[in-house]
Amino acid sequence: MVELGAPAKWAARLLALAYVFLLVGWPVITLAQHTFADGWSSFAETFSDPDVTHALAVTVEISIYAVLINTVFGIGMGVLLVRYEFPGKRLLSALIDLPMSVSPVVIGLALMLVYSGRYGWFGPTLEANGLVVIFNSPGMVMATCFVALPLVVREVVPVLEEVGDDQEQAARSLGANAVQVLRRITLPAIKWAVVYGVVLTLARSLGEFGALKIVSGNLTGQTQTAPLVVEQKYTNFAQNDAYAVSFVLVLISVLCILVVSLLRPKESHS
Amino acid sequence: MTSAVLDQDTRAVGRGRPGVRSTLTPGASLGLGIAMTWFSLLVLIPLAAIVATAGQNGWQGYVDTLTNPQTWAAIKLTVGQSLLVTGVNVVMGTMIAWVLVRDRFWGKRLLDLMIDIPFAMPTIVAGLVLLGVYGPDSPLGINVSNTRTSVTLALAFVTLPFIVRTVQPVLAELDADVEEAAASLGAGRLAVLRRIVLPSIIPAVTAGAALSFARAISEYGSLVLLSGSLPFHTEAVSVRVFSFIEGGDRTSAAALATIMLGVALAVIIALDVIQRRVARRG
Numbered sequence: 268m269v270e271l272g273a274p275a276k277w278a279a280r281l282l283a284l285a286y287v288f289l290l291v292g293w294p295v296i297t298l299a300q301h302t303f304a305d306g307w308s309s310f311a312e313t314f315s316d317p318d319v320t321h322a323l324a325v326t327v328e329i330s331i332y333a334v335l336i337n338t339v340f341g342i343g344m345g346v347l348l349v350r351y352e353f354p355g356k357r358l359l360s361a362l363i364d365l366p367m368s369v370s371p372v373v374i375g376l377a378l379m380l381v382y383s384g385r386y387g388w389f390g391p392t393l394e395a396n397g398l399v400v401i402f403n404s405p406g407m408v409m410a411t412c413f414v415a416l417p418l419v420v421r422e423v424v425p426v427l428e429e430v431g432d433d434q435e436q437a438a439r440s441l442g443a444n445a446v447q448v449l450r451r452i453t454l455p456a457i458k459w460a461v462v463y464g465v466v467l468t469l470a471r472s473l474g475e476f477g478a479l480k481i482v483s484g485n486l487t488g489q490t491q492t493a494p495l496v497v498e499q500k501y502t503n504f505a506q507n508d509a510y511a512v513s514f515v516l517v518l519i520s521v522l523c524i525l526v527v528s529l530l531r532p533k534e535s536h537s
Numbered sequence: 538m539t540s541a542v543l544d545q546d547t548r549a550v551g552r553g554r555p556g557v558r559s560t561l562t563p564g565a566s567l568g569l570g571i572a573m574t575w576f577s578l579l580v581l582i583p584l585a586a587i588v589a590t591a592g593q594n595g596w597q598g599y600v601d602t603l604t605n606p607q608t609w610a611a612i613k614l615t616v617g618q619s620l621l622v623t624g625v626n627v628v629m630g631t632m633i634a635w636v637l638v639r640d641r642f643w644g645k646r647l648l649d650l651m652i653d654i655p656f657a658m659p660t661i662v663a664g665l666v667l668l669g670v671y672g673p674d675s676p677l678g679i680n681v682s683n684t685r686t687s688v689t690l691a692l693a694f695v696t697l698p699f700i701v702r703t704v705q706p707v708l709a710e711l712d713a714d715v716e717e718a719a720a721s722l723g724a725g726r727l728a729v730l731r732r733i734v735l736p737s738i739i740p741a742v743t744a745g746a747a748l749s750f751a752r753a754i755s756e757y758g759s760l761v762l763l764s765g766s767l768p769f770h771t772e773a774v775s776v777r778v779f780s781f782i783e784g785g786d787r788t789s790a791a792a793l794a795t796i797m798l799g800v801a802l803a804v805i806i807a808l809d810v811i812q813r814r815v816a817r818r819g
Contacts, residue, residue: 271726276640283636284648286629289670290694291651297669297676298662344572353559353569359576361809366580368748368801370755371660372775373794376782377583380590380791388586413579445564467657474659476758477775481782494659494758501665501762513662520657528650 295517302514305507313511318488319496323515326493329404329479330472333411337468340412341419342461346453348420349427350435366416374413375481382406402484407492410478415471419464426460427453463527470523474516587798590791602792607768608777612796614688615774619753622692626749630700631742637701638708656698660758663694667763683765688773691759696752700745707741708734740815744808751804755797 271279302310313319347353348360366374382400383390393400400406434452443451454461476494483490487499493512501509561569591599602608637649655663667690672682681687711734719729757775764771774793781790 270639279632279636280640280642283629283633284644287633287648287651287697290690290697291654294666294670294694295654298666301669340572340575343568347565347569347572351560351562351565351569353561357809359573361805362580363576364808365584365801365805368751368755368804369584370757370775370778370794370797370801372757372778372782373587373755373797374583376778376787376790376794377587379782380586380787381583386787388582409579413583416580445562470657474657474662476659476661476761477779481779494661497659497661497665498761509665513659513665516659516662517666520659521654524650524653524657528653 298510298514298517301506302510309507310511310514313508316508318491319493319508319512321488322491322493322496323512325407325490326473329407329411329492330469332404332408333415333472334465334468336408336412337415337419338461338465340416341423341464341468342454342457344420345423345427345457346449349424350432363420364417366413371410371414371475371477372481374410375478378406378410378413378478378482382409401482402486402490404490406482407479407490410482411472411475414475414478415468418467418471419461422460422464422467423457426457430456459530462530466523466526470520473519584798587791587794590787591795593788593791598788599792602789603796607772608789608793610769611772611774611777612793614685614770614772615754618685618688618692618773619750622689622696622753623746623750625693626696626700627742627746630697630745630749631704631738634701634704634708637705652698652701655694655696660695660756661761663759664691664762667691667694667759672763682763683767683771685771687763687765688760688771691763692753692756695756695759696749699749699752700742703741703745703748704738707738711737740811744811747804747807747811751801754800 270276314323344363348356379387379401381388381390382393384394384399384401385391387401390401398405400409434456435448438448438452474494475492476498479492480495480498483492483495485491485495485499491499493516497509497512497516500506500512594602603612633648633652637645637652658666667687668682670677671679671687671690673680681690716729716733719733720726724732755775756773757779760766760771760773760776764773764776766772766776774797778790778793778797781787781793
């Protein structure tokens with residue numbers, strides 16, 4: 268394997284470290300410093316504000332729904348894309364990646380144009396039947412599902428391809444029905460891929476900002492989520508509150524990364 | 538996180554050609570039907586609504602929206618900054634991937650972990666943490682808030698993982714034998730890098746660059762607190778779309794959104810082409 272000379276090696280190492288430290292490491296450390304600059308009590312005070320705790324609860328609730336829906340969709344779509352042939356499969360596979368590169372603002376706008384109660388394509392009919400989508404939980408769950416859509420599918424697909432379908436066929440030939448094959452053979456084989464997908468989806472869902480700002484209406488104490496509270500507090504000069512909520516969100520996102528990075532190598536060793 | 542989305546083999550599901558015979562069982566057909574209904578309601582119909590709404594004022598209205606001086610300035614800023622940041626990522630991302638794969642040192646694991654933070658961190662928080670070091674109270678004395686540099690900074694932050702995570706697995710799987718053979722035949726270090734390593738990682742770098750560009754074009758959250766969104770100066774396309782929505786001008790919002798959708802589609806197509814070319818060669 269080609270090795271760089273010692274000076275080039277050190278230069279590359281230091282440059283990489285300096286770049287990542289200045290761009291990511293230091294800003295994250297500064298956030299922790301800002302959060303606890305006035306001690307623990309100001310941190311605790313932030314979370315005695317009912318609007319803040321309500322926003323956190325909304326964020327968790329919306330994220331759980333989105334994770335559940337995307338997990339079922341992701342596993343189902345993964346199995347369909349890997350185990351079956353059908354016309355349009357390649358197009359569908361490419362389209363599932365699309366949400367990763369669509370702007371959150373565009374996602375919010377797209378959902379408004381279809382589900383808004385005032386001018387949406389389906390919105391007025393749905394509201395007449397009692398289903399309020401926009402400025403309400405269903406729309407927020409949809410926006411979150413949209414932004415995180417490919418994450419489970421993309422984890423599940425390569426694993427399904429790698430394990431092959433020999434065991435599934437064997438089980439089927441021994442008389443197992445479709446549900447039994449899925450529960451006893453397929454799901455255990457892709458277990459870790461699903462776990463990564465779920466953790467990544469959770470991290471993405473908890474942090475969604477742009478799309479939710481549009482479809483939630485950002486109503487304090489009602490549809491406001493934690494990332495929206497961060498913006499509101501910061502622009503209203505309640506910077507301590509903004510830092511405290513941010514700190515909690517960063518802590519969760521770092522934990523999600525840690526979980527994924529600790530699980531991944533274990534699996535490849537076994 | 539990115540590695541999952543970008544690994545070439547993870548995207549290798551597209552073997553079906555149009556006209557291919559379906560192997561769906563009745564149960565699988567039902568599943569596909571349900572999945573497609575949800576996918577249409579969630580993604581396809583809403584995106585179609587954007588295209589339909591963008592065309593409401595006719596072609597002239599569409600062109601007028603995009604050539605409005607403030608909108609045009611936002612498009613120029615966003616495209617320019619996205620190209621700049623993608624260029625930075627091509628160099629820095631490839632180098633970081635190299636360091637992570639070929640170098641050994643204390644703290645490498647931490648470096649590896651930090652690469653994923655921008656991907657998992659809420660974008661609004663990304664803007665906030667960058668303000669801590671590069672804002673008015675900067676410990677470095679560097680205040681970039683409300684300048685164009687702040688846009689570069691925010692975009693560099695959110696796009697950091699893309700090229701690193703596409704190049705890393707490819708670099709790790711490079712066959713050391715080929716490099717050693719070349720070296721034993723008298724190729725110098727630079728020749729091995731240029732003739733052997735570089736050609737093998739170019740598809741991965743291109744794929745990462747495409748994703749990084751798409752992400753930069755569409756970024757919103759991290760710019761909100763950092764850039765100040767000053768019209769004609771630091772206002773990005775996504776911010777402009779947002780203000781159109783807030784002002785109730787849905788046609789203009791949709792018109793501008795089609796440009797961003799176009800970029801997203803182009804990137805998806807580019808990734809598909811790269812992936813097929815790599816598959817054919819391998």
